[in-house]
Amino acid sequence: MAEALALKVIPSFVERVIGSNLLNLASKEVGLLLGVRGEISYIIEELEMMKAFLKSAEERQVTDSMARMWVRRVR
Numbered sequence: 807m808a809e810a811l812a813l814k815v816i817p818s819f820v821e822r823v824i825g826s827n828l829l830n831l832a833s834k835e836v837g838l839l840l841g842v843r844g845e846i847s848y849i850i851e852e853l854e855m856m857k858a859f860l861k862s863a864e865e866r867q868v869t870d871s872m873a874r875m876w877v878r879r880v881r
Contacts, residue, residue: 856880859877860881
């Protein structure tokens with residue numbers, strides 16, 4: 807009798823524990839992926855700003871030595 811009850815209870819308990827752990831891991835993974843997307847968006851925006859600066863600096867033919875050095879480093 808006790809064995810029969812254990813055979814019914816244990817698998818159910820294990821399923822709940824494993825299911826809960828898998829759900830936690832999956833939600834953490836989704837959080838990480840969303841964070842990566844945010845970082846990628848930030849990097850893309852930064853690169854667009856750098857491109858705009860370089861284009862503007864080339865059009866103005868920058869004479870400031872610090873600006874020229876920065877332009878060389880960004881390229």
